[in-house]
Amino acid sequence: MSRIIIATPARLAVERRLVLQILGIGSLAAMGLAPGLVPRAQAAEQSLAWPKNAFAQKNETAALDALYEKPIVVPSDKVSLDVPEIAENGAVVPVSVSAALPNVTAIALLIPENPFTLAAYYPIPEGTEPSVSCRLKMAKTSDVVAVVEADGKHYGARKQVKVTLGGCGG
Amino acid sequence: MKVAIAAIGRRAAAGGILLLALVLPPASAEQRIDPAADQRAFQTYFRQAFPDVALDDFANGPYAVDKDMRKQWEEIMQFPPYDFALEDGKKLFETPFKDGKTYADCFPQKGIGIRQNYPYFDRQTGEVVTLDLAINRCREKNGEKPLPYQVGDMAAIDAYMASTSRGKPFAIEIPDDARALAAYEEGKQFFYERRGQLNFSCASCHVQAAGKRLRGDILAPALGILASFPIYRSDWGSMGTVDRRFISCNEQVRSVAFKPEDELYRDLEYFLSYMSNGVAIAGPGTRP
Amino acid sequence: MASTIRVRAVAHGESTEVQSLIQHPMDSGFVKDKDGKLIPPHYIETVTFDWNGKRVFTAFWGPAVSKDPYLKFSFKGGKKGDALKINWSDNEGKSDETTATIL
Numbered sequence: 001m002s003r004i005i006i007a008t009p010a011r012l013a014v015e016r017r018l019v020l021q022i023l024g025i026g027s028l029a030a031m032g033l034a035p036g037l038v039p040r041a042q043a044a045e046q047s048l049a050w051p052k053n054a055f056a057q058k059n060e061t062a063a064l065d066a067l068y069e070k071p072i073v074v075p076s077d078k079v080s081l082d083v084p085e086i087a088e089n090g091a092v093v094p095v096s097v098s099a100a101l102p103n104v105t106a107i108a109l110l111i112p113e114n115p116f117t118l119a120a121y122y123p124i125p126e127g128t129e130p131s132v133s134c135r136l137k138m139a140k141t142s143d144v145v146a147v148v149e150a151d152g153k154h155y156g157a158r159k160q161v162k163v164t165l166g167g168c169g170g
Numbered sequence: 171m172k173v174a175i176a177a178i179g180r181r182a183a184a185g186g187i188l189l190l191a192l193v194l195p196p197a198s199a200e201q202r203i204d205p206a207a208d209q210r211a212f213q214t215y216f217r218q219a220f221p222d223v224a225l226d227d228f229a230n231g232p233y234a235v236d237k238d239m240r241k242q243w244e245e246i247m248q249f250p251p252y253d254f255a256l257e258d259g260k261k262l263f264e265t266p267f268k269d270g271k272t273y274a275d276c277f278p279q280k281g282i283g284i285r286q287n288y289p290y291f292d293r294q295t296g297e298v299v300t301l302d303l304a305i306n307r308c309r310e311k312n313g314e315k316p317l318p319y320q321v322g323d324m325a326a327i328d329a330y331m332a333s334t335s336r337g338k339p340f341a342i343e344i345p346d347d348a349r350a351l352a353a354y355e356e357g358k359q360f361f362y363e364r365r366g367q368l369n370f371s372c373a374s375c376h377v378q379a380a381g382k383r384l385r386g387d388i389l390a391p392a393l394g395i396l397a398s399f400p401i402y403r404s405d406w407g408s409m410g411t412v413d414r415r416f417i418s419c420n421e422q423v424r425s426v427a428f429k430p431e432d433e434l435y436r437d438l439e440y441f442l443s444y445m446s447n448g449v450a451i452a453g454p455g456t457r458p
Numbered sequence: 459m460a461s462t463i464r465v466r467a468v469a470h471g472e473s474t475e476v477q478s479l480i481q482h483p484m485d486s487g488f489v490k491d492k493d494g495k496l497i498p499p500h501y502i503e504t505v506t507f508d509w510n511g512k513r514v515f516t517a518f519w520g521p522a523v524s525k526d527p528y529l530k531f532s533f534k535g536g537k538k539g540d541a542l543k544i545n546w547s548d549n550e551g552k553s554d555e556t557t558a559t560i561l
Binding site (some may be wrong): 003091121129134 | 484493512513520535
């Protein structure tokens with residue numbers, strides 16, 4: 001299995017998606033690519049697999065690499081991340097992300113201080129708003145990191161959520 | 171007495187002078203137990219302590235007094251985690267017993283829209299009857315086994331019955347009956363009495379430290395504190411009744427808790443509910 | 459048995475907003491039970507939403523998603539009366555499915 005080294009990973013991914021769309025190929029497996037590859041182009045497809053490798057990673061870089069092939073994540077104020085300052089309960093932390101960017105293809109939520117960094121991953125199909133709300137568990141005070149993929153590039157936002165020892169738990 | 175005032179703290183002392191009168195035991199057996207006066211003092215204290223909180227909002231506990239908490243609560247309330255229990259509760263409430271009767275046959279108004287009247291004082295039996303006690307008495311009357319308190323089906327039925335009373339203000343009655351007044355007084359004394367290894371009373375947290383932090387948590391004011399029960403606590407990952415909370419709170423101050431529906435807990439619920447007359451029922455609720 | 463999936467899908471003009479709550483323990487595998495034994499991980503891995511034959515949303519979850527997981531998203535399309543199919547599957551191979559009507 002070879003990669004075209006000349007292009008940057010982002011551009012490679014965009015080109016790969018265009019090629020796939022033009023050829024109308026259902027999945028990359030049909031192209032005989034090794035199953036270990038996690039091509040971003042899969043986001044365009046119907047049959048997606050749970051990214052097992054990414055969910056098994058224990059740090060931010062490794063998790064992002066497993067999802068996006070060594071992305072360069074640029075902090076962007078176009079990614080809105082809404083989280084509480086102090087979690088009322090670390091077991092249920094409401095998190096909302098939205099991206100004011102065109103052609104968003106995926107949103108990832110990571111919690112670096114959790115035992116496994118990747119919390120949730122949302123491939124965004126065309127026609128679906130690049131916005132999602134969910135509730136996450138945080139083991140302790142940590143940043144919550146949102147990484148949005150749009151047009152093959154990656155944009156991020158991070159905010160710290162304090163998780164304290166409750167006094168009223170029992 | 172001076173030491174006690176100093177220990178209570180400035181804000182509490184200012185409005186709390188009124189409450190001090192409640193803490194002092196009656197001078198003689200003839201001293202009138204005056205729940206109405208207590209209630210006025212209680213509500214005045216909290217309205218003054220939290221002037222920006224509307225009366226009904228006190229039902230929301232910590233969410234009424236902390237912005238960051240409130241925002242998280244509003245997000246969670248978009249789709250409340252008690253939804254499953256609420257649906258179960260409706261089914262349980264409507265399912266007939268083996269003898270063909272239902273809960274509707276035991277309760278006034280078929281059990282709909284009555285939660286705000288509980289607990290009440292039963293003059294025939296001379297005891298405080300809570301909703302949970304009434305639910306189990308209904309079951310036993312119809313040949314069914316009583317439900318375990320605190321959790322599960324009991325909490326689910328509570329959730330449904332509370333939901334039918336949403337918006338109806340607490341309307342607890344204390345009849346002019348020495349036994350009812352005594353039960354009320356027992357509940358009041360329990361509330362202000364220190365207990366456990368940590369030597370806290372309910373008031374230590376929910377009066378003196380209301381709106382303040384206990385480690386990472388914000389303490390709910392005692393006014394309206396039962397109006398959102400039963401509650402889904404994220405901490406429990408499940409529903410819990412008033413009993414569950416009384417027991418867990420007592421255990422948290424390292425006191426030996428009483429059994430659910432113990433006379434003292436019923437008296438405490440009677441006192442707390444009466445103090446909250448006028449606050450609309452908002453249950454079931456969610457909490458951290 | 460009642461479905462584990464609760465959905466509220468509301469059409470607003472050209473878009474539909476979807477909120478869902480799924481009953482599931484989402485055990486992370488890090489919590490111990492009363493006897494001190496670790497409760498094994500048991501969590502939803504994938505949730506899919508289909509409208510009109512189109513996959514309008516996919517959620518890939520790990521054990522850090524809260525118990526009784528909630529989700530909110532919006533997609534272009536959908537009108538009152540349309541069907542929205544939701545399916546989840548977890549790491550133990552269990553799954554559930556429901557079809558909701560867009561309001």
